[in-house]
Amino acid sequence: MKRENNMLVNAIDREVPSTVNGSKVIPYKGVDKHRPEGFKYAPKVATCIDFPNDGNKLVSGLKEALIKSGLRDGMTISTHHHFRNGDLIANKIFEIASELNVKNLIWFPSASFECHSELIKYMDNGTIHHIEGSLNGALGRYVSYGNMKGMGVLRSHGGRYQAVQDGEVQIDIAVIAAPTADGFGNANGVNGPSACGLLGFALADSQYANKVVVVTDNLVLFPCLPWQIQGNYVDYVVKVDKIGIPENILSGTTAITKSPDRLFLAKLTARFCEHAGIIKDGFSFQAGAGGTSLAVGFYFAEVLKRKGIKARFARGGSNKFLVDMLKDNLLDFILDGQTFDLDGVNSMRHNPNHVDTSPFTSYNYHGKGNFAQLVDVVVLGATEVDVNFNGNVVTHSDGLLLHGLGGWQNCLFSKCTILPIPLFRDRIPVIKDHVTTVCGPGELIDVIITERGIAINPLRKDLIEKTRGSGLPIKSIYELKDEAERICGVPQKPVFGDEVVAIIKWVDGTVIDSVRKVIE
């Protein structure tokens, strides 16, 4: 398939295609600049006439459910990623589709993981046309080298909700792996042998997909409570032996770092927040899934204990550290979007102050506000930043597309965004003149914290003022960049082809950047 595209230049001077997989797209216009017109996506009106009188929607298996859902060429099939690297269902869907000789499907996961590398064979054999969702590891490499038929579309968690809500993506069949469900389709992630915590990432799918299939390995009598997914949106229920491996939730980026350098970064981040007056009674925070970010929670807790104060809420990804803070009364609430370990799952099951949220409540930019903007400080990772504070989380400096966006873009709307990052990785400086891929505009990124100094975005005069005389190693972003380059030299740029292999959507559905094919 040859890709021809008129390239446009967006508001931050990045070239983006005018059409993506055959549909026109809108180039990024700047923060808070694109005003949506029009109406939410309107799914077909259903009727009880089409559903069994006794409410029992069980069918014999996933294959029957997919066939009854009308699986055919070109459809968009969605899954959620609450099992992270322990998902057993997504691959199964495309194995069935391949058996049935269905072609050119679009996979629309809320995120992908290494366990999904198996899907490469279904891209090779034409079952899958392209993926709209994160492209990690092997899948990312596959796409980066130009092997996927269609163009990859990366969205933030909130952007995924927005795209579904606004009808930019129309899901034909949503398959929701549910650790507990009843025959009516009410489902949750908090109970059962495969409990993964919650199912918030599947909320949009349940609300807006044409057909919704719930797959469970723990079928209970009606009513399944809590009904995180409501059966009134569900068409078919399938019982299988095992839907996921909850132990594999704790994968990759969700383990706390053991590196002394990174622990130092985490500690410095906490110190910065303390000096800047951010850590105060009733404050709120979110730490991302990165190893360093996770450790930040640990140090925040130390500060709270020392000061004898508590936080009002933390936004999860929840993990052992947050759960301990809740137990230790350092925190009133965890508002949780996904559990990052089994301590998180268990806490959500038992502690009423550990609350499940969804990308609708937390991140949707096309709602009447969202929770992310209420958070006092968010601590996130990045693969690169540049001297204009733009951030990259999806590509490495070699140009390969190896990570998804997660909730990263959405979190930038918090009151203070901090990126604690090492000054260099594998002797490659992390601060650039220009990031390889812009995932978030610099005006929303407030502080870069490295092991050799802290750069505050000049736009944040308030933070500069508050930390003056604090003894913190405040430097300009240029000083930090020069320091890294003195040690490592200026790295070679990757060699890209012309072909756009993926695009990066901004939270409002516009296109903020393109990812080009990597020439080996």
Place this chain on the structure above:
Amino acid sequence: MKRENNMLVNAIDREVPSTVNGSKVIPYKGVDKHRPEGFKYAPKVATCIDFPNDGNKLVSGLKEALIKSGLRDGMTISTHHHFRNGDLIANKIFEIASELNVKNLIWFPSASFECHSELIKYMDNGTIHHIEGSLNGALGRYVSYGNMKGMGVLRSHGGRYQAVQDGEVQIDIAVIAAPTADGFGNANGVNGPSACGLLGFALADSQYANKVVVVTDNLVLFPCLPWQIQGNYVDYVVKVDKIGIPENILSGTTAITKSPDRLFLAKLTARFCEHAGIIKDGFSFQAGAGGTSLAVGFYFAEVLKRKGIKARFARGGSNKFLVDMLKDNLLDFILDGQTFDLDGVNSMRHNPNHVDTSPFTSYNYHGKGNFAQLVDVVVLGATEVDVNFNGNVVTHSDGLLLHGLGGWQNCLFSKCTILPIPLFRDRIPVIKDHVTTVCGPGELIDVIITERGIAINPLRKDLIEKTRGSGLPIKSIYELKDEAERICGVPQKPVFGDEVVAIIKWVDGTVIDSVRKVIE
């Protein structure tokens, strides 16, 4: 205003208008016969650009909120009825609208009560054009005598959700009285000095209204939990002194009967259910808001205790009797649509097995099934039934429109519908050749239980078979009717004018019957 209407004849031979308040309507086609075409209503896409960065949506008062919401002539304004006869907000809205000289509003409550009789003056002065919702007591009389400008539209609770979801009613401004809320608009009914239990009747309004105003007398710090109403749907938050009088929730039909005759009916109903094999381990039931219906729960509990078994769930309206059953372990869950007394409110607050539901989960006929159809037996009231088992709940035999539909129509889809009713009221027989107003078709009404005998719908051969030889006083509906008429005589029919003052919608949005003007 002169009303001219082409009258059509629907599938059960009732004359219904072809247009209602200027919009075309579809005549009733029969149970499970009307297949909806088209798509759900699509509200405008919102954007965070239009909402305060700090998430604080507080405005100075209800008047400011209404003005900011663009209140103007002809708009549709919705409210919920969880405060039942203790609501302090609905009247206030129209007082403000009247002050602002806004005309021809449509009030779209989820139900109305005697406390809303004050609104008659706003119908008289042109502030309100008409009411779409239940028309009880004084409001009903007002409409029955032809005084309301527009035509009344009565819908079941599920029909109201359906109408909003399908865009038959487009709410311009939803005003949601919330016993607890935060400044972002998250709200619940379960906490605070005016706690009324839940806010499920306002769910559709929050999801689909153009502007949503939350009015609370208990403003809490974010996050307000549980968020029965999600702030992401809310435009403005208003703090007032008092939103409602929770003691007045227990009003009218929600007190258990003290009449020995009615208690006898309730007991006979329980006996019938026992003999028919309905009361068994794991069964489910719902009793309506009528005094007799409420007492049925009491007798069900006696049977369960004696048999040493328990029910899986009861659908509320919750009251002291249901709450006691839950406490006494005679019941696994209460799935509650509205609390009928303060015991219900308190139980919902503290007992995780007392769960709030909404008309979406419980009653929406244009969903992928609903809970009502899963219920084994439902016990409801009626003002009249006829020899074809058709039921009436809105008009009396004098023709006056004095009651709303509540969830009555929706409940008819349960596995067995029983109406325990006295054979006559004030010497007027309750069983007629034809009911004054058909609210539910006879094929869905299974059993009529009176103090002088039980009539089983001939369609329910299974029930006839199961209760044969039970010693229960089984009679034909004609025998019961004759018996009543022997005692009371055949009552005079009311004198109606031609003018249609209100219509009765069926659960699928079609028109099942008309209510005509009463000539005094």
